[in-house]
Amino acid sequence: MRKTPIDPDIVVRKIAESGLKSVGNASIREIVKLVSQIEQASGEKFIRMEMGVPGLDCPEIGVNAEIEALKKGVASQYPNMEGLPELKQETSRFIKNFVNIDIKPLGCIPTVGSMQGSMAAIMVANKCNPKKNKTLFIDPGFPVQKLQCKVFGVGIETFDVYNFRGSKLREKLESYFSKGDISSVIYSNPNNPSWVCFTEDELKIIGELATKYDVIIIEDLAYFGMDFRLQIGKPGVAPFQPSVANYTKNYILLISSSKVFSYAGQRLGMIAISDNLFSREFPELEPFFSSSDFGHAIIFGALYALSAGTSHSAQYALAAMFKAASDGKFLFTEGVKPYGKRAEIMKKLFLDNGFYLVYDKDDGKPLADGFYFTINYPGYTGIQLLEELLYYGIGSIALSITGSKREGLRACVSQFHPEQASLLKERLEIFRENHPI
């Protein structure tokens, strides 16, 4: 009988108890729950790579501003639907300083995490024109954004970007856009889960086609500034966070505080709508959102219906962090560089033990070490590998749930601590012994 680091009886039992039809196809949160239950039953700590959670402390600047706001009594007052004026102002300034794009404070609106931002964007973008009722995902991507389309009854198109990098992207996008039913495009950049980053040429292609076909680009900047090959983070100084906003007026940026500010717990993101799109009129919006004005429909239609605003005190936290970053007093990208180091260590251990990288290049250049990387093992599908690694005390998610057409797993580095390196090494060596290539 093969030896595994986790008692196989416990793994089998907990999988059965989970009621999941297929562990490999489970959602991220379901895997998180399963891994926690196996940890508890076995008494063994896992190498947890399944969930993209911050693994660093949150900045004191944010926490202190939030505590101060609470002491002033903001908890009793509904936040205004458009957002706290200073947060709107500081978001606009942050975007100018670190993306080099002008967006008026009016179009910068707080949301309950970027999750709510994408929900609102999907809801409104797909009602602007009755012929355009589908969102195209440049995959792989964050599975919950597809769940959002599903629960809201929006059609989905998707392709895996791996085989359509560089100039091939134009033809591929045009094949969808030319059908006339695509309202919007979603992608994250840097990409979750593959950590692929679009080149400027690719962003230009996306922007040009968005203008040509009047499609709204929902650019998810969940990992703002975290392509560590660039040195983003000096206010007003290049390099800036790359963005499609340089190439079209049809865009919405989603800026999360969860990863780059390690502020996931308070569920606060910003949706930033281009000035042009914010004030555009779409008569078809009126019956759904009581307004034909895009910005008004987002705020007083979608966001009002979804939750009537977001935590009042957390808005002060984010305003303070944006302000400190713009003032040059808070080097936010420096704070998350430990993730790059963790990725380097982890990737090496996997590669040393027979695994290989699934997404490995940006149009020819090696990917950065960042928040995620993707791996597989010869002879395995991602779904099989995910389940098998549970017996070795390693949690992950399958690329198949992210819209990837390639087999493998997403590994998130955030909860890995360098002192766990020897444990990971030991477990991967046993895995390799049990699975000779």
Place this chain on the structure above:
Amino acid sequence: MRKTPIDPDIVVRKIAESGLKSVGNASIREIVKLVSQIEQASGEKFIRMEMGVPGLDCPEIGVNAEIEALKKGVASQYPNMEGLPELKQETSRFIKNFVNIDIKPLGCIPTVGSMQGSMAAIMVANKCNPKKNKTLFIDPGFPVQKLQCKVFGVGIETFDVYNFRGSKLREKLESYFSKGDISSVIYSNPNNPSWVCFTEDELKIIGELATKYDVIIIEDLAYFGMDFRLQIGKPGVAPFQPSVANYTKNYILLISSSKVFSYAGQRLGMIAISDNLFSREFPELEPFFSSSDFGHAIIFGALYALSAGTSHSAQYALAAMFKAASDGKFLFTEGVKPYGKRAEIMKKLFLDNGFYLVYDKDDGKPLADGFYFTINYPGYTGIQLLEELLYYGIGSIALSITGSKREGLRACVSQFHPEQASLLKERLEIFRENHPI
């Protein structure tokens, strides 16, 4: 020329600038914005009755627990989708102590305000059975819940409860339920805007019919314990908050922290699902929410897609307030009794000046003095009166936007301070002079 407390040129100009087609039909948040702009331009403070916001300070118990949680660093950690274990536990205990109903902690889930709770309930309840795709509103009601149905594409039925009190309610409800397309019913109790409270007989009728026709009752307890004719608020001791939960297993309770705990700013409510409904299987849910289990679909389908949880620190605040209430250390209903006093003063001033109450009785008994009351003036529609009162420095909303079939206005007492009584008196007297009955 008639004399009005606010310069009519300013009112006319600000209405024009608002771009609203009809001021009287505007949403609550739009009226709030308009009144603020007239206040700013005229330099005159309004008697603001348009928005149901807390007008009291938030309890220190909540604020202190939240600050402590922030100091411990919870801002960096995603809250778990099901909610903080101690909050789930204390919610279950609070419901037992003050509603006298048993709901397991499992079914008590935090939401971004009760607004998100009703959104999730509407989303899932209307997908359990493809034939049942409408929500029935026992009106008048909170307009945003109808907006939620609209943006989510759910059908709406509605009737004004005023003419169907007592035993008449049975026949009226049955006329809808027997058509077979009603999935769910929404009402608030005490009622926003009319402050009508259902009698036990009425709740029994609703519950019995919910069971008979397998309809889910979404009971919005936004004004928990605030029918001041009862003396609710001693843990484990009658009287309890009346609830349909005594009469059916098909229910979802929405418990808000905004009004009774004056904690509106942090956007935290609880959705509490009956044990029976929580674990019920509806195969039709699977394609939308990847699970056929009602509770699982609410948490990992709807709430995950909507925002992936709610402010981590605020969950500690609410847990602490619930705990203190259950321990008998926090007399939460005492804290909001000033609203009853304010209502008494305001109602008298309106009645003294020719106004009359629109909703005036609970099945024969006079309504309580509470958070809202409803008024009208002879010869006016609500929409006309709302606009006319802007010239007199008084903000309100029209009953017509709440699904009421009766003409008049909703007045919220929360932002009125007793020292404003002479100002309100003066303005109402001028109004009366200008509008002889």
